[in-house]
Amino acid sequence: MPSSMHPPARFAFRGPEVLARSPVQGGEPDPRPAPWPQLPVPEGAELFPLAVGAAIRPGLEGSALAVPPETPAPEGHEWAPLRSFINAASEEHEWFPAARALALANWRAATRFCGRCGSPNGDKADESARLCPACGALQYPRLSPAVLALVRKGDRILLARNARSPVAGMQSILAGFVEPGETFEDCVVREVREEVGIEVANARYAGSQPWPFPDSLMVGFECDWVSGELAPDGVEIVEAGWYGPDAHPLLPGPGSLSRRLVERAFTQIRARSGVRAAVPGTAP
Numbered sequence: 001m002p003s004s005m006h007p008p009a010r011f012a013f014r015g016p017e018v019l020a021r022s023p024v025q026g027g028e029p030d031p032r033p034a035p036w037p038q039l040p041v042p043e044g045a046e047l048f049p050l051a052v053g054a055a056i057r058p059g060l061e062g063s064a065l066a067v068p069p070e071t072p073a074p075e076g077h078e079w080a081p082l083r084s085f086i087n088a089a090s091e092e093h094e095w096f097p098a099a100r101a102l103a104l105a106n107w108r109a110a111t112r113f114c115g116r117c118g119s120p121n122g123d124k125a126d127e128s129a130r131l132c133p134a135c136g137a138l139q140y141p142r143l144s145p146a147v148l149a150l151v152r153k154g155d156r157i158l159l160a161r162n163a164r165s166p167v168a169g170m171q172s173i174l175a176g177f178v179e180p181g182e183t184f185e186d187c188v189v190r191e192v193r194e195e196v197g198i199e200v201a202n203a204r205y206a207g208s209q210p211w212p213f214p215d216s217l218m219v220g221f222e223c224d225w226v227s228g229e230l231a232p233d234g235v236e237i238v239e240a241g242w243y244g245p246d247a248h249p250l251l252p253g254p255g256s257l258s259r260r261l262v263e264r265a266f267t268q269i270r271a272r273s274g275v276r277a278a279v280p281g282t283a284p
């Protein structure tokens, strides 16, 4: 099929940036990814299906395009970080297909060659997998699990400011990658200890969310403070404190799992204490 005859791509990515329509003069930016317009696929770009075979389910039809780093946006469009759409989304599931597209683009870029024998990889026809034509090695999209830990202490929760937080003043719950040889629950205890110096227990599952930067799966837990005073490590976490629903720092956007867990905890705390307080700021 000539490149100009490609089926339209629902999402186009340039690294972690997704194609969006430029705001019209004086208008608000459109907070949604835009399809690649009816233009030829740029030189060096890769068009791939969002799903193949039995994995094609509602919401996962169509294809995505990954373009080389210097590719300009088509007229009337611009490249915008996918994270800005996640922050602006009013609901988590809105951005999950785009998250899948970015995760697959990242995985495809990292698996052009077979990790076992070094031959150029091919694609398996009936599922999203890389198949080495030389040695038969099969590789599925990689997911790196990470925990989100909401720590409760009486009627307050732990919020902390990450050194790399993209939004000034924003604080969130703690996060960290699961290491080989540990369970999610072990990871919650270790991450909280390493990042803020306290001991926690009773980690209980609270929800999950894809996080394609580049290939994470965020798994949320609530846990309880057991002992210790907050002592941020000064590297990953530069500020931490205990907050209730009536007074707290700027929170992550409503499209994030961390925000959902914080809101849920605050709702429970309010119901328990009878406090009726408006939730202040939201990240832009």
Ligand SMILES: [Zn+2]
Binding pocket: 114, 115, 116, 117, 118, 119, 132, 133, 134, 135, 136, 137
């Ligand atoms: Zn191979």
